[in-house]
Amino acid sequence: QVQLVQSGAEVKKPGASVKVSCKASGYTFTRHAIHWVRQAPGQSLEWMGWINAGNGDTRFSQNFQGRVTLIRDTSASTAYMELSSLRSEDTAVYYCTKAGAAPPGNWFDSWGQGTLVTVSS
């Protein structure tokens, strides 16, 4: 079955960067996009961007343009999200999610378990 397994919780200081990994299994990694979504404490979901796991194309929300980097390692079926210039408002659970349709896809049929990123001085 499809699984997305994310890296563990992180604590970072303001101004630092964080890199979250998302290892996929149970499907052909390069045939679907991986999207990243975050959820601040008590808040709703916020879409960040996506990467076409096949050709590496990316697209980002205007809210994160310039601060987020998405890459993938096809040999390891793993996607990575790096967020820079962290501030306290970036404290959230970060999810990777597999698009259900052909890239970029606009619905998400499998989700990682989430990675809590805490930004605190």
Added chain:
Amino acid sequence: QSALTQPRSVSGSPGQSVTISCTGTSSDVGGYNYVSWYQQHPGKAPKLMIFDVSRRPSGVPDRFSGSKSGNTASLTISGLQAEDEADYHCCSYAGSYTVVFGGGTKLTVL
């Protein structure tokens, strides 16, 4: 990109039906038939319940249905059950290969 508008909370008794609305604009909900809905229990990852406005993934009970009229999409849950108590999030394609989520709705089963 502004978040889609959902009611903060809705409630219903077991066996009843509830409908959750998701209002956007002609640039997102109204412009495409690409609305999806996600159920999220506390501390858990979201789960896909509806995609492409009204299609149900395998394994999702047919008590869950979706529809759209103009700039507003709706999720209806009929025959409400205790396990349906959760947060529900709508999502829409917003053009230029981007998507936008709603503010989320907390469903309480009385």
